[in-house]
Amino acid sequence: MLKKEIVENMKHIVDNCMGDSKSACTTACPMNTDAKKYIALMGDNRGEEAIKVIREELFIPRILGRVCAHPCESACRRGEEDEAISIAGLKRYIADNYDNPDMWDLSKKDSTGKKVAIIGFGPAGAQGAITLLKEGHEVTIFEKNSFSGGMLRYGIPEYRLPRDIIESEFSLINRLGGKVKFNIEVGKDICFETLEKEYDAVLVSIGKQIGRKDRTLDNHDAKGILTAVEFLKEVSLTRESKEAKGNILTVGGGDVAMDCARSALRLKNSKNSYVLFLEKNLESLTASKHEVESAMAEGVKFIPSFGIKEILINEEGRVNEIIIKKCESLFNENGEFSPKFNEEEIEKIDIDTLIFAIGQGVDLTINSGERFQFNKESLQNEKNPKIFYAGDCASSNIVVQAMAEGRRAAKSIIRFLNNEDVWMGRDITLEGGKSETKLYLPTEYLPESWNLDSKIKRRKGEELDPKERIKTFLEVEKTFTHKIALEEASRCLQCECKLCMKECMMMPEYTSCPKELFKEYLEKGYENMDMNIAYSCNECKQCTIKCPNSFEIRENFMEMRKEYVKANGDISPLDGHTGLDDGQELECSKKYSVTIPGKKQTKYVLIPGCTVPASFPELVEETYEHMKKTLGEDNVGIILQCCAKPTEIIGETKLFEERYSRVQKEIDEIEADVIVTLCPSCYLTYEKYSGRKVISYWDLMKEEIGIPKDKKDIGKDSDVIFNIHDSCPTRYVTSHHDSIRWVLSQLGYKVEEMANIRENTRCCGVGGMLGCINADLYKRIVDRRVSDATQDHIISYCGSCRGSMELGGLDSLHILQLIHGSCYYKKDAKKRSDNYGLHNRLEAKRRVSK
Template sequence: MYPAEVLEKMKEIVDNCMGDAPAYCVATCPMHTDARGYIKLISEGRYKEAIKLIREKLFLPATLGRICAHPCEQKCKRNEVGHQPMSIAALKRFAAEYDDPSDWDLSMEPEKDIKIAVIGSGPAGAQAAIDLRRKGYKVTIFEKLPVAGGMLRVGIPEYRLPRDILEKEYSYLTKLGIEIRLNTEVGKDVAFGDIRDNYDAVLIAVGAHRSVMLPVPGIDLKGVIPAVDFLREVSMTRKYPVGKRVAVIGGGNVAMDVARSLIRVGAKKVDVFCLEKREQMPAHSWEVEEAEEEGVVIHNGWGPKEIVGEDGKVKKIVFKACESVFDKEGRFNPCYDESKLYEIEADNVVLAVGQTADSSFLADTGIELLKNGKVKADPVTLETSLKGVFAAGDAVGRPLFAIEAMAEGRKAAVSIDRYLKGEDLRAGREFEGAYETWLEKDVSAEQFLPRVQTMKLSPEERIKGFMEVDLGFTEEMARKEAERCLQCECRLCVKECLMLQDFTHCPKELFKEILDTGKVNPLVPYSCNMCNKCTLECPKEFRLADRFSEIRKELVKQGIGPLKQHRPILMHQKFSFSRIFNVTLPDKKAGFTRRIFYPGCSLPSYNPEAVGRIYEYLKEKLPGTGAILKCCGKPTKALGQEELFKQRSAMVVEEVRRLGAEEVITACQSCYKTLSEYLPKHIPGIKVRSLWVVLKEIGLPEKARGIAKNSGMTVAIHDSCVTRDVPEIHDAVRFIVSELGYGIEELPNSRGNTRCCGYGGMVVPANPELAKRVMQRRANEAKCEYIATYCAACRASMVMGGKKGLHLLDLIFGGDWRGKETPGVDSTLQSWSKRWKTKKILTRIANKK
C-alpha cells in the first residue's frame, strides 16, 4: 500500500480533476445529448457520424432541432463573449438531414415475458417505451388520440414542426416492436384496473391536454376557446372557425402558437394580452418577435376583468392594468389597478394561461392525486402511491418542454426496470436530468464570433399557410456555425499527452482505479516522460509526473520495478559509476580548481571531440576549471530506485567536495536539474550553472562567431523539458545560435511550454512504440530541415523522429553544415567507446601545464 501522503495527493486529483466534467451544454441538456461532440463532427464535415452520436440519446433529432427550447444554449459559454450562444438546436436539425432509418439502431436485449403498459404517446411516454423495449420488455402504448405524439403532434403548429418529420421519427417505436393502440381512451375504452391486472408495470404519461380556464365573468360565452382545444383542431385539420377579431390571453409559448395559428386560419386582427412586462414574458423572445413580424399585436401589463357578450356570444373584453405579477415572496399573486381599464371588441377570446392533465380516469384507483388533479409521484423514482405504477411528464408536475418530458420518461424507465428486477429504485440517481457541471472554462473577448442565423420565410409568405417558417442551415452555414464552438471540456492534459491518451480517459479515472484497487499496471507509471507538460495544461496544476514517480518508488519497494525492459539502463548506470568510465580532474595548469565542468552522460557518448574542445575553451577563459566525468544519477532516480540514488548522489557530492570547487558548469540539462536539487543541500554555497549561460557571458570562441552568417541556414530550436522553467537558459541558447549566424525557427511549443523529446523519462525501453510517436510528433513540429538541441539525448530523439538533429556544440565546432551529412544514432557499443574516449580527452586537457 502507498504511504498516506501519496494516497492523499492521488485523492486530491480524484476529487478535483475536471477531466470527466461534461460540457455546460451537455450537463444542462435534460437528456445529456453530446452537443459538443456532434458539433465538432459537423465542423469536420462528418455528418453521418454526427447524427449517429445524437441518436445515442435522442430518437427525435429532427423534431427537437425544430421545437426544442434548447436550455443548453442558455448555459453556452459563448454567452460570455457577445451574448450569442451556439445554435445548438439548429445544428441538431442540420445533422438530422442525414438521418437514414436504415441506419437506426434496433438492437435490444433478449425479449422477456414481462409486459409494461404506457398511457400516453407523448415525449415522456414514448421515451420510456423505447428504453424499456430495448431492455427486452414487451411494451404497449395506449393513446386516446387517433395519432401518436401527444402534444408534439396536436399542440405544436405545423409551421414549426412538419407532420412528416414527426411521423418519420415516431416510426422508430413500431420498428422496435412497440405496440401503439390509437383511439384508445383509458377509463372509457379500457379500464385502468384491467390494464393494471394484465401488465406487470404501468406508466402514466398522459400529458397536459386540458386548458386552464380563468374565473372571470363571461367565461362561458360562445366564442371563448380553450387554447389546447384550438391547437388540437388546427393540428388535425388546419382549420378552425373564428371571427375576424380575436384576443388571446397569455404570455407564454402556447399563446404565441395560438396567435400565429389564428392568423393562418383567417383571423384579421389578433391581439395578445398578458400580465407580464415585455422582458418578463415566459414566451421565448424569438417566438414573440416572429409573432409580431406576422402582424400579432402584444399588449403587456393587462389582465382580463370581464368578457362582455351579446346574445350569448363574445362581443368585447375588458382588461385591467396589472401593476405586479408576483408578491414579495416570489409567489404568483397579481396586483391590479382597476382604475385603469382597456377594452377591445372581439369575436373570440382564446385562453392560453396554462394546461393541466385530465386525470379523471384515475378516480377510485387508489392513486393519490394533487389538488390540481395531477398525479402525486415520488420526485426521485416517479413511483405513485400504487405499487408498480409510475407517472412522468406533464401528468406529474409543472409543464415541461419536450426534452424535459423525454428525460422524465427515461427516468421512469430506469425505475420500472429496477422495480421489475427487485433493485433499489433510489440509488445513483444524482445526475438524471439537467445538472450543474463542475467544469471550469475561461473565455476571452477575443473569442467573439457572431452567431449564424438560420434562413426563414418572409412574414408575407408565412401567413399564407402552414408551411415551415424556419428553413434551417445550408451546409456552408452549418459548418461556419459549428466552427464557433469553444469545445468546452477539460482533459487538456490528455489532449497534450500521448501517454495518457493510451491509458486513460482522464487522470481522475486512472487514479481512482489505483485508489480503489491498490494496484496499477506497472507499464503506466513507467510510460510517463516526466516532462510536466500535463501540469502546464492542467487548470488545477496537478503534478502527474510526481505521482507517477511516487508509484515507481513504491513498485521498486515491492520488487516489481524497474521493469525487465529497463535492464540496459540499469547496466548503463552501473557503468556510469564505474572507475572505467569515470574521472575526476583538477585544473593542474592553474594550480587550483574553482569550478567544475560536468558534461554528463549523453554528450560524452555522442561527441567526445566537442566535449574536449569546449573544456579547453572553458579552461582558457576561466582558469581554475576542473572536470568530472560521472553520471548525475538522474536515470536511477527516474526509475524509482530511491535508496540507490541516495548512494550514487553521495558519490557525486564526494567528488565535488574533493576538488573544493565553488561552482559546477553543466552541459546536460538533466545534470543541471539534478545537481541543482541536491548539491547545495550537501555543499553550502555551491552554484550550479548551465554551460550555455556561461558561454553567453564569456562569449563564443572567435572562430565560431558568425560561422553561418552567409549560409542562409535556419534551425528549429528544441528546448529541453527538464529546464523548461529556466528562461535564462532559453535566452542564452538563442543568443548563441544568433551569434553563430543561423536563422531561428521557434516551434509552436517552445521555451517554458516545450514538449518532451520522448527520451528523458526512461520510456524508450519500457514503451518503445509510445516513445517513437512522441519523438515523431515533436520532430514534425519543425518546418525547416534541421533541429538544434542543447541536450544530446534530445538530439538523438529528433533524429529518430525523422529530422536532421544537431547539438549546439555541433553548430559551434562543426563548421558549415550545408550539404554535410548530420550524425545519426550510435549503437550501445559505439556510445561506450566514445564515453571512454571522452575520459581520455578530458584527462589529457586537464593535465596540460
C-alpha cells in the first residue's frame, strides 16, 4: 500500500493541478464560449471551423461581436501583461465572414407535446426558446413590441448594431419552429393567468424597459424631459425624436448615457450634446472606455463632478435651463453610494432637452407591481413551480449573461416538465454559468513561447470619420480585415499550464496532465496501472521546478516503485532491471572493492563511486594523490566501493539497505570524518545515510585545497570553449555548480553557458535508471539535452552524464580529465565510452593499493 503522504500528495495534485483548467476568457464568459479554441482556429486560417465552435454556445455571434460587454476580455491573461486580446472583434470577424444561416444546426428532439410560453423576445427569452425547442418542446413567445431583440433593438443604437443583423440572427427561433406573437402585451392584451393555464410552463424574460427620472426634482415631468429608455426606443424605431431638439443634455455616466449622447448628435434638430455626471473625471465613469472615446471624437461635451439642483422651464412648460451643483464626494465612509454636494457652487446651463440615463427597471405589472420571487439558482418561482425567470427581470445586466440565464431557466423547465428535481446534481459551471478558472501562471512562470512582445499591439477595427458618421446612423465600427484578424489572433497566448508536460519527456507518453494521471491512479489503484509509467520517470524533478505549484511528482513514482518491488519479493518486477541488479552485486562485491585508511587517521576518505573508476582508473589515482599531497598522507584514505544508489532508485529498498551497509561498515571501521565524493548520486546518498560530513571534490578544492598547483591556467591557450552540463540529482546543491565553474576558471578554460543549467538543469537520460527499461526514451532525452548545447565540447561532473553526452554526439569530458590532464585542444577530441568496464575498477583498485 502506498504511504498516506503519497496518496495525499496525489490528491493534492488532482485538486490543484491546472493542467486541464480552462482559460480565463472561457470561464469569464457566462455562456462558457471557448474563445481560446476559436481564436486558435482563426489564427490557423480556419474560419469555417471557428464559427462552428462559436455557434456551439452562441446563436447571436454577430450581435455579440458588436455589443457584448466582453467579460472575457476583462479576464484575458494577456491583459495583465499587455493589452487584452480583442476577443469580441475576432468573434465579429469570424461571424461576419463565415457564419452561414444555411449551415445552422436545426436539429431537435422529437416533439414532447409540452408547451411553454415565453414573455419577451430579447436575448434571454430567445436563448431559452432555443434550448426548449431543441429538447422537443413547443414554444410560443409573447412580445409586446413589433420586432425581435428586446432591449438589444430598443436600447442599443443602430450605429452600434445594424437592425438587419438582429433580424437575421433571431430568425433561428422561427426556423426551429418557435412561434412568436408580436404586439401582444401580457397583462394587457392577454392575462398572465391565461398563459399559466394554457401552457405547461411560463418563462418570464422581460427586459428593463422602464426608464428612471430623478423624481425629487421639481419639473421632472416637464416637456423636453425624457428617460433614456423612451428616447432610445423612439430613435431606434424612427431615427428621430419628436421631443428631443436643440441643446440636449444627458445625465448619467454609463454606456446608456453615451448611447443617448451619441444618438442625440445624429438627430436633425439637435445642436449640442452634453453629458453631465457626478464622477470626477472620464476615467471614473462606468461607461466603457471605447464608448467614451467615441463620444468625445464625435463632439459630445462632458461636464464632470456636477449633479442637477434645479430644472427650470419656460412659459410653454418646456425645460429651458438647469442649475447644476458641484459634487464633492460620491461615497460615504462605509463605501456606499451617497453623493455629497456643495449647494453654493452652482452653474446654469441653457438646454432644450434633458435625458435621464440614471437607471432603468422592469415592468412588474404582471406581478401586481411586486418583485418576482424565485430561486436564484434554478430561476424557478418560489410559490408557483410552473413559472421561471431569466434576463433583466432575473439578475443579469449584460446580454450574454441574460442568454446564460435563459439557458439555465430553460434547463430547469426541461427538468420540471420531466417531473425531475429542477436543481439537484446540476453544476452551473458546466451549464455556462460564470466560474473562476484555476489557471493562473505568475509572470515568472510565463513560457517563452508566450509572445508578449509589446510591439504587437491590440488591433482595432477601422471607424467611420467622426464628422461624417454623426450625420447618419450607419454602423461606426468596421469589421476587422482578414489580415488584422490573423494578426490579432496571433496575439492570443493560448493560455494553458502544462509547463511540466512541456518539459517532461515521459509523462506526455501516458497522460494529458498530472491531474489526469494521478486521478487515474487514485481511481484504479497504482497496482492496476502500467508499471512502466513509474519506471519511466527519470527522477529529474524538472517537473517540480517548472510547476507554478511546485508539485512533487517524482516522489509519487519513487514510492510506487518501492511498492511494486515489495509485491514482487523485494526485487524489481521489470526484466530490464535484471542486468542492473547483477552489475550492482558485482560493483558492491569485495572483488572490486578496497578500503585504505589514512596512515594515522582518516580525516578524509575519498569514495570515487562506480562510473569514474570504471572509465578513468588513472584519474582516481591522481585525485587520491592530490588529496594526500594537500591534506597530508596520514589523514587521507580511500574506499573503492559502490554506494548502491542504482539499487535504491529502482525501488529495491531491502537490497539497497544490505548493499549500502557494506560501504557504511567500511566508513565506520576506518572512522572517517569527512567523505569526499566524485559523483552527485554518491554525494546525496552519503549525505542522507552516512552520518558523516560529505563534500564533493570540487567544493573541497574551492574551499580548502585548491586545484593541483601545476594545473593553474593550464588551459589558457586551449582553442576549446566548453559548455557545462550540471547533474540533475544535485540541482539544488548550488555549491557544486559554483565550484565546477571556479575550477574551470582556475584551470584557465573558456566556458559558455548553455540553456537549462544549475537548478534548472535537464536530465542526461540516465536518471531513474531509465535506459534499462526504455532505451528509446532514454536516447530521446539524451538528444534533447544535447540540443541545449551551444558548443561541441561539454564538461560533466558525473561519469554517467559524461557517457550520455558522448552518446548524444558531443565531445564529452569529465572535469577530472581537465583537472589532471594537460592542456586540452580540439584535436584531442575522441570517443572514450569503449573504455568503460569492470576491468577498470580492478585497475583503479590496483593503482590505489600500490
